[in-house]
Amino acid sequence: MPTTPRLGRRWIVVALLFAATVINYVDRQMLGLLKPTLSVEFGWTETDYADIVFVFQAAYAVCYLLFGRFIDVIGARWGYALAFTVWNLAHIAHAAATTLAQFMAARLFLGAGEAGNFPAGLKAVADWFPKQERALAVGVFNAGANIGAIITPLIVPVITITWGWQAAFLVTGLLSFVWLAAWLAFYRTPDQHKGVTAEELAHIRSDPADPSGKVGWGVLVTRRETWAYALAKFLTDPVWWLFLFWLPDFLHRTYGLDLKGFGPPLVAIYILSDVGSVAGGWLSSRMMRGGVPLNRARKTAMLVCAACVLPVVFATSAAELWVAVLILGLATAGHQGFSANLLTLPSDLFPRAAVASVVGIGGMAGAVGGMLMSKFTGWVLDSTGSYTPILLVAAGAYPLALLFLHLLSPRLTPAVIGDGSGP
DSSP states (O other): OOOOOOSSHHHHHHHHHHHHHHHHHHHHHHHHHHHHHHHHHHTOOHHHHHHHHHHHHHHHHHHHHHHHHHHHHHOHHHHHHHHHHHHHHHHHHGGGOOSHHHHHHHHHHHHHHHTTHHHHHHHHHHHHOOHHHHHHHHHHHHTHHHHHHHHHHHHHHHHHHHHOHHHHHHHHHHHTHHHHHHHHHHOOOGGGOTTOOHHHHHHHTOSOOOOOSOOOHHHHTTOHHHHHHHHHHHHHHHHHHHHHHHHHHHHHHHHOOOTTTSHHHHHHHHHHHHHHHHHHHHHHHHHHHTTOOHHHHHHHHHHHHHHHHGGGGGGGGOSSHHHHHHHHHHHHHHHHHHHHHHTTHHHHHSOGGGHHHHHHHHHHHHHHHHHHHHHHHHHHHHHHOOSHHHHHHHHHHHHHHHHHHHHHOSSOOOOOOTTOOOO
16 A cells, blocks of 8 residues: 655645634634723623624624635635635724724624635645545644634733734734735645645545535535534534633633733633644544544544533632633633534535535534624623523533534435536
8 A cells, every 4th residue: 555645735735724724813812802901991891792793703604604605616725815815904904993883894894704714724625635634634724723812812912012902903914914925825726736746646635536516505405414514513613702702701700810811821721722623633533544434433532522511611610710721721622622523524524516615504504603602691791790601501512513413414424415416
């Protein structure tokens, strides 16, 4: 048997996807980190902030679906470039906002652009990796979310305290355009990339050939596998939105931390998230290389990760800050490991021509769930001031998602597409 090329151009692609996801999450998380500061400056209530988050997620939901289809049509290279440009310009525009409506407008366009990150990234992984490596590749580039979440509380307070919160948006936004130049210079499909060796190309194409032809939404929405993925995203994505947008507020309310004190706890939480992302993807990939069927490997890894989230219900009653940090870090690690495997399912179950479209459908479902979670969180906090009911919902989301996934796709066998026709 030919040896597996362990290094190659495909891992440079993952590095670029990782970097884009870092930028994506710096831009996404910054408002949550600045919430205590901006709430005082502009007089926001919890419901006001929830409305800003809601607008972001509404745009994200609609455009996730649209970007999924768009990227399947034009490819990852130009689809990613367009999405990145839109979200980065919207991020910079936050610096000019002075009213609630202006912040909502900036978040709307940020959500619209950021919706293209994962459809394009997963399309690129499907183009560049065989199935046995995809969960690891997704785990690595998805870990960029955690690195972005680590970087943000380290750099944003320094910039904000030194030059003001507006500078934080300007500096991070302008520097990020370096990535766009690198992406356009390097990225091609494997068949078109001059740096890909014959050995690496054979490895990338080692899976059975996909069915030919385009696959429309009309076909995809009739498949149980599509709804298995979408329902799992609907249940679990809102928990990540909760962590991303409300963790600084949780630490502020529960332990009295301010902008200067957020750094170490958030860094620790998201370092654990990184470990979970890579470990979750590695676990199922390692099991598959050892001969374990895809269905058992993916679901076993997801079950382990779901168990890691369950203790999050005790975060509100932890007597010490760092006990709560450990509990929250374990939960975010569980989410990211679960997500690394869940995000791989569209490329496991559907032909490459449909991957981004399925990702878009699932991403829209996840964002709709996130919208509901944001409104629920704002209402609960304004009504009770307690995170306990919210974390109870979060803990139950993952076992329920895995149950529905198993009921709708018991064996995780590839979806039967037929002739690929559809609108």
